[in-house]
Structures are given as structure tokens and as C-alpha cells.
Amino acid sequence: MSETKIKITPAKGRPMLYWIGKKPLDYVKDFPAQLVEVFDPENNAKIPDIPSYENLKNNWHNLLSHGDNKDVLATLLEFGFRGKLDLIYIDPPFKSGSDYVRKVELRGLKNLGQIEEDKASFLQQTMYFDIWNNDTYLQFMYERLMLLKELLADTGSIYVHLDWHVGHYVKLLMDEVFGQDNFRNEIVWKYFGPTSTEKNFPRKHDYILFYTKSNNYYFDEAATLIEYDEKAVRRYDKVDEHEKRYKIYYDKNGKSRKAYMKEGKPTEVFEIPFVQGIASERLGFATQKPEELIKRFVVASTTTNDLVLDCFCGSGTTLAVAQKLGRRWIGCDINKGAIQITSKRLQNVILNEVKNLKKSDSSVALLPQNDKSHYSFAIYKVNDYDLQLLKTEAIELAVQHIGIQRIKTDAFFDGYLGKDLVKIIDFNHPLTLLDLQLLKDELKKRPNEDRDITIVCLGKELAVDPEIEKWNKTHPVNKIKLIELKTDKKYGNFLIHKPAEAKIEILRSSQNDKKAIIEIKEFISPTIIERLNIDNKLFKVKIPDFRSMIDTILIDNNYDGKTFHIVYSDVPERKNDLVKGKYEIEVNSSKCKIAIKIIDMLGEELLIMKEV
Ligand SMILES: C[S@@+](CC[C@H](N)C(=O)[O-])C[C@H]1O[C@@H](n2cnc3c(N)ncnc32)[C@H](O)[C@@H]1O
Numbered sequence: 001m002s003e004t005k006i007k008i009t010p011a012k013g014r015p016m017l018y019w020i021g022k023k024p025l026d027y028v029k030d031f032p033a034q035l036v037e038v039f040d041p042e043n044n045a046k047i048p049d050i051p052s053y054e055n056l057k058n059n060w061h062n063l064l065s066h067g068d069n070k071d072v073l074a075t076l077l078e079f080g081f082r083g084k085l086d087l088i089y090i091d092p093p094f095k096s097g098s099d100y101v102r103k104v105e106l107r108g109l110k111n112l113g114q115i116e117e118d119k120a121s122f123l124q125q126t127m128y129f130d131i132w133n134n135d136t137y138l139q140f141m142y143e144r145l146m147l148l149k150e151l152l153a154d155t156g157s158i159y160v161h162l163d164w165h166v167g168h169y170v171k172l173l174m175d176e177v178f179g180q181d182n183f184r185n186e187i188v189w190k191y192f193g194p195t196s197t198e199k200n201f202p203r204k205h206d207y208i209l210f211y212t213k214s215n216n217y218y219f220d221e222a223a224t225l226i227e228y229d230e231k232a233v234r235r236y237d238k239v240d241e242h243e244k245r246y247k248i249y250y251d252k253n254g255k256s257r258k259a260y261m262k263e264g265k266p267t268e269v270f271e272i273p274f275v276q277g278i279a280s281e282r283l284g285f286a287t288q289k290p291e292e293l294i295k296r297f298v299v300a301s302t303t304t305n306d307l308v309l310d311c312f313c314g315s316g317t318t319l320a321v322a323q324k325l326g327r328r329w330i331g332c333d334i335n336k337g338a339i340q341i342t343s344k345r346l347q348n349v350i351l352n353e354v355k356n357l358k359k360s361d362s363s364v365a366l367l368p369q370n371d372k373s374h375y376s377f378a379i380y381k382v383n384d385y386d387l388q389l390l391k392t393e394a395i396e397l398a399v400q401h402i403g404i405q406r407i408k409t410d411a412f413f414d415g416y417l418g419k420d421l422v423k424i425i426d427f428n429h430p431l432t433l434l435d436l437q438l439l440k441d442e443l444k445k446r447p448n449e450d451r452d453i454t455i456v457c458l459g460k461e462l463a464v465d466p467e468i469e470k471w472n473k474t475h476p477v478n479k480i481k482l483i484e485l486k487t488d489k490k491y492g493n494f495l496i497h498k499p500a501e502a503k504i505e506i507l508r509s510s511q512n513d514k515k516a517i518i519e520i521k522e523f524i525s526p527t528i529i530e531r532l533n534i535d536n537k538l539f540k541v542k543i544p545d546f547r548s549m550i551d552t553i554l555i556d557n558n559y560d561g562k563t564f565h566i567v568y569s570d571v572p573e574r575k576n577d578l579v580k581g582k583y584e585i586e587v588n589s590s591k592c593k594i595a596i597k598i599i600d601m602l603g604e605e606l607l608i609m610k611e612v
Contacts (some may be wrong), residue, residue: 425455
């Protein structure tokens with residue numbers, strides 16, 4: 001970790017919201033960015049050692065970072081991106097009090113007719129927890145907003161997607177950080193769908209706070225029209241002295257004339273449906289936003305080649321829209337599953353674009369044909385956040401293994417076990433005296449609580465045992481019991497992680513030494529089998545084709561042992577299609593190392609390589 005201190009300028013505006021623990025962000029530390037994967041189907045990108053603005057500006061590849069955005073944004077500042085972003089769209093956790101779960105369906109089981117019970121093929125994967133206390137949430141957002149302001153260009157715009165949970169607080173934060181004068185509008189996304197109307201008006205909208213860095217910002221009014229058709233708008237490619245768009249056409253006599261775009265009705269309220277289950281853009285990501293909505297912001301606030309950032313990218317909607325509109329992009333998420341979904345999504349978008357380019361139909365391709373630098377991206381890991389996935393997953397697994405009944409309405413306790421109240425201690429630290437103190441303080445606030453308490457933790461500090469013993473001697477009610485998973489024989493066994501295994505044949509073709517044949521003969525993910533058996537206690541699940549467990553296959557035909565270059569990817573577009581499992585790929589005629597990455601349906605990766 002480097003010790004560079006990156007200065008942050010103080011907040012700009014006057015309105016201020018206070019919370020316990022409010023701290024301005026004076027400086028942050030950057031972190032090393034480790035290059036892990038490259039997608040470059042045109043084989044055109046020159047990947048520099050350090051993805052700094054200077055190194056990339058004439059040699060662009062898009063950036064996707066896996067890490068906490070505080071670290072990633074700090075690293076971007078260190079890499080010279082201060083004031084370089086033209087548009088920021090973020091859709092942060094809403095503090096909605098729920099966990100976001102992704103439904104994972106094994107591939108192809110329905111087609112095979114082997115499993116009648118639909119549910120048998122569903123695994124639930126917790127993508128992220130959205131349960132916060134107010135103070136932590138506000139401090140979290142405050143820090144990110146301060147960093148984003150540093151990165152935004154003086155002519156740039158920022159859109160923050162929120163709803164009734166915390167939108168009113170975040171608006172005050174935005175006023176404080178960006179200045180009230182730079183508030184532009186609150187755009188409403190009105191959606192359909194069931195909402196409870198019991199003793200209330202139905203809640204059917206989110207809103208997006210739109211701020212700019214200054215008064216001098218770019219804005220294309222076409223994006224405000226209700227009937228916004230991107231292809232139609234693009235044809236109006238001229239602008240007159242009144243900033244109105246028009247196109248040139250030739251009348252019957254061959255005389256050139258101007259045609260102005262029909263005035264649609266401008267609005268700040270967009271009625272756009274949720275991304276439905278069957279929609280082609282649906283990726284099974286619970287909080288996925290429609291491309292149609294985000295497209296408005298990208299069109300309104302950027303032109304071709306501008307730089308767009310989404311540091312809570314989720315399934316990558318903003319990045320996909322930016323890519324399709326010929327903008328450069330930077331994305332980031334703390335969740336590995338989100339990075340994998342985004343990577344797959346952008347691979348598909350880019351491959352389609354490259355295919356269209358090759359058809360040399362310039363009306364389809366948005367970018368100048370000679371500018372291929374946009375058709376690539378690289379994935380970096382900033383700091384090490386694999387633990388994040390394990391942590392959320394581990395807690396979920398612990399709950400299921402122990403049989404804890406979850407409660408979501410209690411801000412302190414996590415569930416019941418028999419008659420006991422359960423408190424789960426985050427798995428990233430052992431149970432400490434401080435945790436016990438917090439528990440005691442909580443019990444003090446609940447004098448009528450007569451249940452015993454079970455604490456679930458991974459491990460504990462030594463001082464904890466005598467403290468619990470002392471408490472239990474003096475408290476006939478609210479006795480404390482402990483499940484320490486690291487040593488617990490009954491409950492702890494699930495922590496032993498058995499990695500996935502595969503049998504793969506990799507051979508140089510006997511007919512053509514520039515070809516290699518790869519065949520996946522077998523694959524097993526003990527985690528998936530284990531999860532299926534927990535979710536379906538009544539019967540053991542049989543998976544007739546191992547490919548059901550595989551989401552994606554990536555192949556690098558000349559692996560350097562460090563960075564995986566995705567030269568071939570098998571990402572079936574439809575949920576029910578299986579990966580092919582057998583591939584013929586081009587290789588150098590001299591010795592080379594072939595690497596195959598298998599990503600299973602829960603996002604676990606297995607890397608296998610062989611020299612041929
Ligand atoms: C509401 S979702 C974004 C959905 C996205 N707009 C889409 O269309 O798919 C919020 C995302 O923020 C991510 N996230 C939460 N905390 C984060 C952090 N500290 N750094 C980076 N990403 C974070 C979550 O993992 C989640 O994917």
C-alpha cells in the first residue's frame with residue numbers, strides 16, 4: 001500500500017446535515033490496482049502497466065474495477081483522473097433494509113426435463129446487504145460524494161439515483177458538497193408494478209438528483225423528450241445558431257433543405273417499466289435499472305468519446321449504455337458477482353458492435369470506424385475484496401446451516417433460534433469485549449426482554465469467556481450462549497470450502513499445429529451441490545449434465561501467467577442454454593500456455609492451464 005496522501009478540497013455549499021461521527025474527508029490513500037483480466041477482441045489495446053489518465057488518453061481501454069469505491073476513486077485521483085470525468089451516474093444502496101438476493105438458475109435443467117420442480121434449480125445468492133444505521137450510511141455517502149466531486153470535470157454532471165428512504169438526506173449532502181447553486185433538477189422515474197396502498201398512497205417512483213460542477217455544463221435537450229428515439233435523434237446532426245438541431249435533406253428537385261426535429265414534449269418525469277423477467281436486458285440482478293432511463297442521462301450530459309463513471313455499477317447498465325453510445329467508461333463494484341455480470345454484459349455488447357463494424361454498416365456502428373480503442377476493457381482488482389462475497393455468503397450459509405429464523409425488522413438482533421434471540425457477529429472480526437458491551441447496552445434498553453441470547457461468531461477473543469461466565473452468573477434472564485463456528489463440530493463444518501474441480505483435455509490438433517482442441521470432460525462444484533441440498537432438504541438433487549453448473553468459459557490462448565486475456569468466451573445468452581464444452585482455438589505454432597477459466601453459476605472461478 002502506498003503512503004501517498006491525496007488532498008481533497010473542502011465541501012462547497014452551506015447547507016449541512018449532522019450525524020454522529022461526521023468527519024470531513026481531508027485526504028485518502030490510494031491502493032495498487034492489480035490487472036486481472038483483459039477483453040480485447042480486436043487485439044488492439046495496448047495495456048499500460050499503470051492505467052493512469054496520461055497513459056490512457058491516447059490509447060484508451062475502458063476500466064472495470066473490483067473493490068470498494070472509496071479505494072477505487074482514491075486510486076483514480078492518484079492516477080490523474082482529477083477533473084476528467086464528464087458524467088457520473090450512481091445508484092447507491094438505498095438503505096432499504098433488505099438484502100439483495102440474486103436468483104441463480106442452473107443452466108438447461110428445464111430443457112432436460114429432469115427436474116420437474118422448478119424451484120430445484122434455483123439457488124439464492126446474496127449480492128449485498130443494504131442494512132445500515134443512519135450515521136454510517138451518511139458518512140459512507142458523504143465520503144464518496146466528496147471524492148466524486150474531485151473527479152468530475154468543471155463542465156461535468158452528476159446524477160444520483162435515490163428513493164424515499166434516504167433521498168432527502170442525500171440531497172442535503174449534495175447541496176453541501178456540490179453547492180446549492182449547482183442543483184439542476186430532480187428527475188422522476190415513474191414505474192409500474194404492485195405496491196401496497198394500505199393506509200398510504202402507492203409508492204411508485206424513484207428520483208434522480210441532477211447536479212453539475214458549475215454553471216457551464218453540456219446539455220442536450222433531445223434527452224428530455226417523452227418520445228425519445230435515439231436513432232431518429234441521431235439523424236438530426238446539425239445545430240443552428242439557436243442551438244436547434246436539424247438535418248439536411250434533398251427535395252424532389254435535388255435542392256438541399258433543412259428539416260428540424262419534431263418538438264416532442266420535454267419532461268422531467270419518465271414512465272419506464274422495470275426490467276421485466278423476460279426482457280432481453282434482464283440479468284437476474286435485483287436492482288438492475290432500465291437502459292432506457294440511463295440513456296437519457298448519458299445523451300443529455302455527454303457527447304461521443306466523453307468519459308462516464310458509475311462506481312456502484314451493479315449489473316453494468318450505465319457502462320453498457322455508455323458503450324453503446326460510443327462513450328468511454330469506468331465502472332466499479334465491491335461485489336465480485338456484480339463484476340462478473342458486468343463483464344459478461346459488456347463482452348456481449350462489444351462483440352455485437354465489432355460484428356456490426358465488420359459488416360461495415362456505419363449507420364449501426366456509432367464510433368468512427370478507425371477508432372477501435374473503445375472496443376476493449378480491462379478488469380482491475382483494487383485492494384482485496386474477495387472476502388466481501390465470502391462474508392455475505394458465509395453469513396447466509398450460517399443462517400441456513402444453524403436453522404436461524406431471520407428477522408429483518410429488528411435493528412440489532414438478526415433472528416431467532418428456538419426461543420433465543422440471535423446476534424451474528426460480522427465474520428471479519430472475532431467476538432470482542434466491545435461486541436459484548438454493545439449487546440449489554442442493547443439489553444438495557446429492553447427491560448422487558450426475557451429471552452436468552454445466542455451469539456454466532458467465527459472466533460472469539462480470550463477475554464470473552466470469563467465475561468460471559470460472569471454475566472450468566474448475575475443474570476437469570478438474558479443468559480448468553482455462544483456458537484463459535486471455527487470450533488463448533490455441529491455447525492461449523494460448512495466453513496470448510498471445497499473448491500470446484502474440472503477434468504479438461506487440452507491438445508494441439510494433429511492435423512493443424514496452429515489449432516488446439518479443448519474439451520471439458522467433467523466439472524463439479526461442491527458448493528453448488530451443497531447449496532442445492534440445503535435449499536431442497538426434501539430430496540437430493542441430481543444434475544444430469546455437469547454443464548448446468550457452468551455459467552461462462554473464458555479462454556486465453558497465450559497466457560502469461562499473470563493477466564488473463566479473454567481471447568475466446570462462451571457466454572450463452574439464454575439462461576437455458578449450456579456452454580459448448582468443446583472448443584477449437586487458434587494458437588501459436590511454437591509452444592504456448594493455454595488457460596481456461598470456468599466461472600460457475602455462483603461466480604466461483606477455476607483456472608486451469610496447460611502448455612501445448
Ligand atoms: C443498487 S445496485 C446498482 C444497480 C445498477 N444500477 C444496475 O442497473 O444494475 C448498488 C451496487 O452498489 C454496490 N456497492 C455497494 N457498496 C459499494 C462500495 N462500497 N463500493 C463499490 N460498490 C458498492 C453493490 O454491490 C451493488 O451492486
